[in-house]
Amino acid sequence: MEPQLLHSVTDSVATVVIRHPAKRNAMTAAMWGSLPPLLETLAADPEVRALVLTGAGATFCAGADISTLRGSPAEAQRLAVAAEESLAAFPKPTLAAVRGHCVGGGAQLAAACDLRFAEEGARFGVTPAKLGIVYPASATRRLVSLVGPATAKYLLFSGELIDTGRALRTGLVDEVLPEGELDRRVAEFTRVLVSRSQLTQAAAKEFTTGRTDRDAHWSERARQSGDTAEGVAAFLERRTPRFNWTVSASD
Numbered sequence: 001m002e003p004q005l006l007h008s009v010t011d012s013v014a015t016v017v018i019r020h021p022a023k024r025n026a027m028t029a030a031m032w033g034s035l036p037p038l039l040e041t042l043a044a045d046p047e048v049r050a051l052v053l054t055g056a057g058a059t060f061c062a063g064a065d066i067s068t069l070r071g072s073p074a075e076a077q078r079l080a081v082a083a084e085e086s087l088a089a090f091p092k093p094t095l096a097a098v099r100g101h102c103v104g105g106g107a108q109l110a111a112a113c114d115l116r117f118a119e120e121g122a123r124f125g126v127t128p129a130k131l132g133i134v135y136p137a138s139a140t141r142r143l144v145s146l147v148g149p150a151t152a153k154y155l156l157f158s159g160e161l162i163d164t165g166r167a168l169r170t171g172l173v174d175e176v177l178p179e180g181e182l183d184r185r186v187a188e189f190t191r192v193l194v195s196r197s198q199l200t201q202a203a204a205k206e207f208t209t210g211r212t213d214r215d216a217h218w219s220e221r222a223r224q225s226g227d228t229a230e231g232v233a234a235f236l237e238r239r240t241p242r243f244n245w246t247v248s249a250s251d
Contacts, residue, residue: 003028003065005038006056012049012194014042017056018106024062025055027105032064032079036086043091046246049194051090052186053113054097055106063104063127080105081136087112088142091202091247093193097186098122098173103161111142114205116173117189118164119182124172125161147171199227199245221251
């Protein structure tokens with residue numbers, strides 16, 4: 001089977017699957033390059049209200065396909081950073097569903113998601129020190145924001161893998177599920193996400209990255225959207241709210 005990114009949309013949730021079975025879902029240069037335009041398409045789809053990134057089979061992603069580094073390591077890293085940044089900038093909630101190895105470029109992609117759920121037995125590692133590669137500044141800052149400077153240095157300096165227990169304690173993952181329970185929990189949680197206000201989620205995504213210069217923008221969007229009125233009315237009427245506001249290109 002050719003290495004590729006598969007995608008589908010079901011019940012307002014887009015699922016992107018990393019598939020490269022010959023190399024434990026390692027990302028090729030072509031896969032890195034295809035992720036930004038795919039995410040752009042999914043972001044523009046009004047049906048999509050959340051996105052799940054996962055790997056085919058029993059592993060998430062074993063990193064970059066090393067064979068793609070032989071020609072131009074700098075170009076391979078540029079593609080990886082562009083893919084990571086496009087995932088981090090996706091305007092709707094993103095969740096990495098992790099089984100097996102989540103290493104190198106795979107950990108980079110998982111860290112770029114808003115949330116990470118992992119199955120027991122998953123292993124995480126950031127491994128550029130094994131290859132003599134300088135980890136990108138943007139990816140380093142993102143890792144530090146998740147796990148703190150000490151754990152980021154442990155991962156980056158050593159390239160050692162950590163288990164789900166340590167990943168949970170340090171904030172690298174948000175939930176750890178028993179074997180066989182990951183898909184059920186991800187489906188359950190994404191149903192919650194798509195039922196909530198996309199306006200609240202989009203603004204929160206910006207604010208939690210430290211960007212606060214658009215407070216007036218989001219206040220105006222809230223005034224125009226009707227989400228607040230609907231949320232209050234649904235609360236008073238003891239019913240499920242029907243939020244209609246969706247992210248647009250102007251946001």
